[in-house]
Structure formats: structure tokens, C-alpha cells
Amino acid sequence: MDAFLQLTVAGLSTGMIYALVAVGFVVIYKASDVINFAQGDLLLFGTYLIFFNIVQLGLPWTVGVVITVIIAAGIGLLIERTVLRPLIGEPVISMIMVTIGLSSVLRALTNALWGPQPRAFPPFLPGGEVSIGTATVAADRLVAIPLALGLLALLALFFRYARDGIAMRAIADDQLAALSMGISIPRVFAVAWGLSAVTAAVGGMMLGNIVGVSPSIAAVGLRVFPVVILGGLDSIGGAIVGGAIIGLLEVYTGGYIGHGLNLIVPYIVLILVLMVRPYGLFGKEVIERV
Amino acid sequence: MTIECGVFHTTYESDMGLRRLPTERIRLGLFLIFIVVFPFLATPYWLNLGNQIAIATVGAIGLNILVGYTGQISLGQGAFMAVGAYSAGLLTLRAGLPWGVSIFLACLITSAVGSFFGIPSLRLKGLYLAIATLAAQEIIEWVVTHWTAVTGGTDALVVPAPELFGLRLNTDFRFYWLAVILAGATALFTANLFRSKVGRAFVAVRDQDVAASVIGVNVFRYKLLAFATSSFFVGLAGAMIAYYRNIITWERFTLETSIIYLAMIIVGGLGTIRGSLFGAALITLLPAFISSLGRGLQDSAPAVAAQLPNIQQAAFGIVIILFLVFEPEGLSKLWRNVKDYFHVWPFAYRRGNGER
Numbered sequence: 001m002d003a004f005l006q007l008t009v010a011g012l013s014t015g016m017i018y019a020l021v022a023v024g025f026v027v028i029y030k031a032s033d034v035i036n037f038a039q040g041d042l043l044l045f046g047t048y049l050i051f052f053n054i055v056q057l058g059l060p061w062t063v064g065v066v067i068t069v070i071i072a073a074g075i076g077l078l079i080e081r082t083v084l085r086p087l088i089g090e091p092v093i094s095m096i097m098v099t100i101g102l103s104s105v106l107r108a109l110t111n112a113l114w115g116p117q118p119r120a121f122p123p124f125l126p127g128g129e130v131s132i133g134t135a136t137v138a139a140d141r142l143v144a145i146p147l148a149l150g151l152l153a154l155l156a157l158f159f160r161y162a163r164d165g166i167a168m169r170a171i172a173d174d175q176l177a178a179l180s181m182g183i184s185i186p187r188v189f190a191v192a193w194g195l196s197a198v199t200a201a202v203g204g205m206m207l208g209n210i211v212g213v214s215p216s217i218a219a220v221g222l223r224v225f226p227v228v229i230l231g232g233l234d235s236i237g238g239a240i241v242g243g244a245i246i247g248l249l250e251v252y253t254g255g256y257i258g259h260g261l262n263l264i265v266p267y268i269v270l271i272l273v274l275m276v277r278p279y280g281l282f283g284k285e286v287i288e289r290v
Numbered sequence: 291m292t293i294e295c296g297v298f299h300t301t302y303e304s305d306m307g308l309r310r311l312p313t314e315r316i317r318l319g320l321f322l323i324f325i326v327v328f329p330f331l332a333t334p335y336w337l338n339l340g341n342q343i344a345i346a347t348v349g350a351i352g353l354n355i356l357v358g359y360t361g362q363i364s365l366g367q368g369a370f371m372a373v374g375a376y377s378a379g380l381l382t383l384r385a386g387l388p389w390g391v392s393i394f395l396a397c398l399i400t401s402a403v404g405s406f407f408g409i410p411s412l413r414l415k416g417l418y419l420a421i422a423t424l425a426a427q428e429i430i431e432w433v434v435t436h437w438t439a440v441t442g443g444t445d446a447l448v449v450p451a452p453e454l455f456g457l458r459l460n461t462d463f464r465f466y467w468l469a470v471i472l473a474g475a476t477a478l479f480t481a482n483l484f485r486s487k488v489g490r491a492f493v494a495v496r497d498q499d500v501a502a503s504v505i506g507v508n509v510f511r512y513k514l515l516a517f518a519t520s521s522f523f524v525g526l527a528g529a530m531i532a533y534y535r536n537i538i539t540w541e542r543f544t545l546e547t548s549i550i551y552l553a554m555i556i557v558g559g560l561g562t563i564r565g566s567l568f569g570a571a572l573i574t575l576l577p578a579f580i581s582s583l584g585r586g587l588q589d590s591a592p593a594v595a596a597q598l599p600n601i602q603q604a605a606f607g608i609v610i611i612l613f614l615v616f617e618p619e620g621l622s623k624l625w626r627n628v629k630d631y632f633h634v635w636p637f638a639y640r641r642g643n644g645e646r
Contacts, residue, residue: 035417035420035421083611083615086615087614087615090614090618092363092416092417092420093357093363093552093556093560094556094614094618096363096417096420097552097553097556097610097614098610098611098614098615100549100552100553100607100610101553101606101607101608101609101610101611101614102607102611103607104549104603104604104606104607104610105603105604105607105608105611106607107603108600108601108602108603108604108607109600109604111599111600111603112597112600112601112604222424222428222545225421225424225425226425229418229421259436260432260435260436261432263428263432264428264429264432267424267425267428267429268425268429270421270422270425271410271422271425271426271429274410274413274414274418274421274422274425275410275413278413278414278418
């Protein structure tokens, strides 16, 4: 039972971070139909940025977080303007490859600036352990869950009430209609990339806090695919539920079965979902038969 | 296919030929001469690169059949190559089959595995298919590293060099001929495939799947067939790697491999055989070129030399991005521009743009 509780907390915290990164992914996909394979590297870059600000520059962590968020947003905007905008309207394969190219460049940049060795991260989430009943769970993981949920709620509010958020939903719904209502598509794409880079960076900060800073955390970028597919590619609520399910599934198979099976269970789920219900749990059901 | 300015075909044979103009035949002849002369002039370093390019060409053509010609995105290339390499190696090692037989069987096995993972394409396209093949990549990789009893897990598998007419193909020079012949056969087969009913059905599925099904192309059947054909050659490339390196390790067949091959066909040009060769050559030579530059800088600028792997990775990404932004049709389009320019030189009259 204790082990179960610990695994559940671990799974939920991982899952919520997945959800945060997945939302960044969904935002770009919803607005511009681009699958961003560079999400993991944006996350990695964000993690190293906050590491740089807090450890190497010695800034207080509040300032460090703000600066990181600003720089991440800037990078997102820059990527959209220089790389993605010339490719509007190109086939899916070009979009996928260009983000793969971006991921390669970002990773090389991160490695060149900070080297491949793992670093200790200055914890800004509370450390130590908390006892729940007879089980002890890591406090930082416990805190990460409401923190991620709060951020996701903020994003949901943004989509509900903010001008840019509404514009983004309009474009996701019907690009042509949105265009004729005077919504600037390039502006919305830019906001989407900025927002996505920020959520990736924030997810990176939390992940770095929990598992430490090393190039391997970029793998999260690939692990969000099962999350977004399970939850439905165009749904924020879906990303949260999908994140929780995939996170828990990973941790339970890792804890109870082992053999590194936790690494591929999400992908097996992914294949099953694609076969049975490709639009996911909460995605918009678009029937397209060939 | 457009008719070239100033060319008039009078027989079906000349109209339907793979090489329809005298200049095209001369160019092909020159290329063949280059292929034959190359190993006698090249240093071992270049021979090694030549072999790598030949193998990469086979893999790139295989991927191009699926992605470039049929329009089905696959991120599972690395895993399918692993299937080819491991089946070929294991058939030789455990079943004691001669290398030629085990290469052929390995191709068939990869073909079957590829078709299996192509089944989701019944319902999925574009990005969903890309993600499904990504899952295939991860799952196959896991099976290869964890099915220790058969694959040896993460340990390397040592495969003996193939033997032909009592000659061990264990040097770059000897293996070169096998690699080049297999690459040539792959190119010839593919060129002919796309003059046949099946090949045209592939292209119809790519261009407009609904229209294709309306005119009587069984879309799902041809998608699966495309997966099978493509995986056959991808498996061949994997088996060639097994026999060339004589050592099979799973690190050679990760998602990164899939991405490198996708980069080859993007940079070279989707849906062209020439592009597969160009792309394979460019993406193979790029890191080699950068590391030779780096060796030159070892003394004068050791800081730069230390960053070599990062520079290679960044250059790889930048090349992909630059091609997609500035020349989405890749090197084969650039080559065609040059050809078109000289075709009617010194006049500025250009032939049609429809020809691939």
C-alpha cells in the first residue's frame, strides 16, 4: 500500500509535467497544424536556462524564473518567425522535418553551451519528504502536482477569456472564417509558439527540480506523443487526463513489472488508441475515410 | 513527363525508355565509368565513405518509395533496418545459412514486419501515421534490446564477412563491388517500379487518395504494398550494414537513424531516385567533411575542435531547415535547374516544370 501511494504520487507528478509539455504541443498543433518534434529540446533548453540563471549567475530563483520565461518566449517567437512562417501551407512531412531540424540545432546549442554532463539543480520546490499515513513521498513531487494543475488552469482561462486565446480557438476551428473576421494568423502562430516554448521551459524547470538537469530529459519531448494522442490532439482537458494516465501507467509498470517495460507501455497504448479511437478520449471526432 | 524541347520520339521504345535522350545516356555512362574507376583511385578513407553512401542509398531509396512516392510518413526506418540487420546476422549465425540466402530472407522478414506496422495506415494518415511509426520504432528497439535469448540484447552480434567465389569480402575494396551492385539493382528496380501499374498506383495514393480510390485503386492494399516494398529495401540496407560492419549493435538503429534517413530524402528530393543518391551522399559526407575540418583545426583552434560533435549536429539541423525553407524539392531540383539551363543553352527557353 505504501509503495502504491509512492508510485501514485510519482506517476501523477510525472504525468502533470507531461500534461504541461503536452499542452504546449497541443497549442501549436491546434493553431497551425504543426507537429513540434522540438518540444523536448525547448524543454531541455529551458531547464539549462534556469540552471544558468540561478546557479551560474547566482540570481534569486524568482528573478531567474521570470528571465527564463521571457527568454523562452523570445526563442519561441524567433523560431516561428524565421523557420515556420516560410513553410505555411507545406505538406506534413516538411513540417515534421523542419521541427526535427530545429531540435537538432537546439540540442547542439545546449550541449555546446553547457556540456553533456548531468548537473545538480538548485531545488526551488520544497525538498524533503512528507509522510502520508505510513508512506513517505518526496515533497517536491507532491508540490509539482498542484503547481502544474494551477498553470494548466491559467492556460485554460487564457483560452477562455483572453483575446489571443479566443483568436487561437477561432483559427483552430476554421482558419478561413477566422481570417475573414480579421484575425491575424501570423500573430496567432507567433503567440502559439511563444506560449508553447514557455510551457516547455516551465515543465523543464519542474522536471529539472525532480530528476536533475541532464541532456536525457529531452526525451520527454517524445513521451508526450502518447499523452496527446490518448487525450485527443486538440483538447487541453485531454492532455491532463492523458498525462495522468500515461504517467501512472509508466510508474506502475516500472514499479510492479520492471524489465524496462515502462519505456514502451505508453507506445503500446498509443498504437491501441490509434487503432481503436484515433481522435483520443476528448479529441474532436473528425471522420475521414479513405 | 513532359516532352523535351526539340526532341521527337518516333517509337514507343524510345518514348518509354528510362533514359530518353542521348545526353542522358552519356551522363549515365560517365557515372558508371566513375563508379568503376572510383575504387582504384580512392584512398581507404574515401572507399569507406563510398561504401557507406552505397548502403545509405539503398536505405534512402527504400524510404523514398514509402515517403516520397506513396506519401506515407515513416519514423520507423531505424527499427526496420534493425530487423533486416539482425535477421540476416542471426540467420547466418544460428541457422548457418549462406549469406546470400540470409540477406534475401532478411529482406522478406523486414518486409513482413514493415507491412504489419503499416496496418495502422488503413485508418491513419499524415501526422498520426508518423506517430504510429514512431511507436513502432520504440517497440522494435525495445524488443531487440530485451529479447536477449535471440538477439543477444545490448551485446554486439559478430557476423562473418560474406564470401563470394572463394573471396572474402572483408575489405572496403572488395565489399564496394557488392554494395554498388546491390545499390544499382535497387535503383533499377525502383525506376522500373514507377513505370508500372503498381508504381503509378502508389503515386496516385500520394497525390490524392480519395481520387485514387474513385478510379479503382485499392488504397489500403497499395499502402500495405508500399510498406512491404519499402521495408524490403530498408531491410536490405540493414543486412548490408550487418555484413559490412561485421558487428551489429542496436545503437546503429535508433530513432536518430530514422531521422537521418528522412533527412536524406528531404535534402535529396522526395520521390526521386537521383535525389535518394544525392541525399545519401550529402548527409554521409557532411559529418565526415566537418570532422576533417576539425582535425585541421586541432592545433590552431582546439576549442573549436572540441565542439565538433555539436557542430556536426547543428549543421545537420541547419541543412534540413535551409533546404525546407529555400528548396523544398531538394538537391534533385537543383540538379534539374542546372540541366535545364544547359539543355537549351544559350537560350533562356525552359522546358516544362511537370517532369520529375
